[in-house]
Amino acid sequence: MRPDSSASARYSVEQSREARAGLVGAQRVVVKIGSALLTRDGAGLDREALAPWVDQMNALDPSVVVVSSGSVAEGMLRLGWKTRPQQLHELQAAAAIGQMGLAQAWETEFKRHNRLTAQVLLTHDDLSNRRRYLNARTTLRTLTRLGVTPVINENDTTATDEIRFGDNDRLAALVANLVEADLLIILTDQLGMFTDNPNTNPNASLISFAHASDTGLDAMVTGPGGLLGRGGMQTKLAAARLAARSGTSTVIASGRVDRVLERVLAGEEIGSLLVSDKERLLARKQWLAGHLQTRGKLTLDAGAVRVLVEQGRSLLAVGVSKVQGTFDSGDMVLCCNEQGAEIARGLINYSSAEATKIAGHSSAKIAELLGYTYAPELIHRDNLVLTDISAQTL
Ligand SMILES: Nc1ncnc2c1ncn2[C@@H]1O[C@H](COP(=O)(O)OP(=O)(O)O)[C@@H](O)[C@H]1O
Ligand SMILES: N[C@@H](CCC(=O)OP(=O)(O)O)C(=O)O
Secondary structure: OOOOOOHHHHOOHHHHHHHHHOOOOOOEEEEEEOHHHHEOOOOOEOHHHHHHHHHHHHHOOOEEEEEEOOHHHHHHHHHOOOOOOOOHHHHHHHHHHHHHHHHHHHHHHHHOOOOOEEEEEEOHHHHHOHHHHHHHHHHHHHHHHOOOEEEEEEOOOOOOOOOOOOOHHHHHHHHHHHOOOOEEEEEEOOOOOEOOOOOOOOOOOEOOEEEOOOHHHHHHOOOOOOOOOOOHHHHHHHHHHHHHHOOOEEEEEEOOOOOHHHHHHOOOOOOEEEEOOOOHHHHHHHHHHHHOOEEEEEEEOHHHHHHHHHHOOOEOHHHEEEEEEOOOOOOEEEEEOOOOOEEEEEEOOOOHHHHHHHOOOOHHHHHHHHOOOOOOOOEOHHHEEEOOOOHHHO
């Protein structure tokens, strides 16, 4: 393959330096740790390897969400299996057994710092269904707000072929989308993404910087993954592209490098940085604006229109005078002014039946009216996109 055609050759040093410097203020970071790194060639979890990552995560300012593989490898060890099973139900059994050890290992390490961890197991269905997507998002946000570190893996027990993520690189990218991470860090057993598989080509060189969308990268990552890893670099590139869709950049680096997380977040040139071409919030708003069918319509009073348009605030029930259509919480609804013109659209936290009951009332009354609350806002500003250009200049 093209050993000396490093993709970074096409980017200027300034571009790369500026992008690295941009990592310094990262607030929300998803760290994915692959089986290749976390397990010792199939001999179960390398518990000693966990300690330095946990020490770094604890010392860092940003709230960290961990996506950890390793359940199948640990399950295989506990079952005395030497080779990875082919049958899905055997893999599922191994994962269910190994997940006990995986969760325990993370919990034990974080406990040294008096930090709580939370196990979160997700399937594809959880993130493609809007209601579950919002639930997962709210739970993860609540956990990080409480100072608890979520440790995520695929829910291998219930996942069938159709609802599997299939690899945790992809899962980590979707989690980065979900929590609107500033950065996705994929730790693996190589220094980063090379121009060819370094296991088979000693001339391959490290790509330190590229745009995730760079099609020149595709030919460089065709080699298979390791003994226990699933997709090699191919799925890591796909993950970086997925994360880039919501404006999140990705660093692929070796988990064996000293203080790797600290150094990435200090803007040091380490591993491969694959940047997104899009600004983060804009990317999410584009996704909201373009990708979901609307299920209902809310009529907003003039005051609500003003705070949405002029101050970019969340929509509260008190500003809604009419609810039309039948929708569930998590559905996309239109927000119109009293003249019927569309002002915005967004993912609503309440169903049409609930919204009808609380419309016109203050957030403090939601619990009394419904007997419960999901959120103080009808539509949170992060889930709301202004759609009418002329209305924006009201
Ligand atoms: N261009 C490349 N650069 C780096 N590694 C590559 C490349 N192509 C293939 N690989 C392989 O990908 C492996 C990492 O992927 P994988 O084993 O799936 O790791 P993980 O378990 O961390 O997800 C490396 O050990 C290497 O053999
Ligand atoms: N849920 C599986 C994930 C396997 C997986 O994606 O592995 P990897 O490619 O090493 O991140 C496990 O924990 O073993």
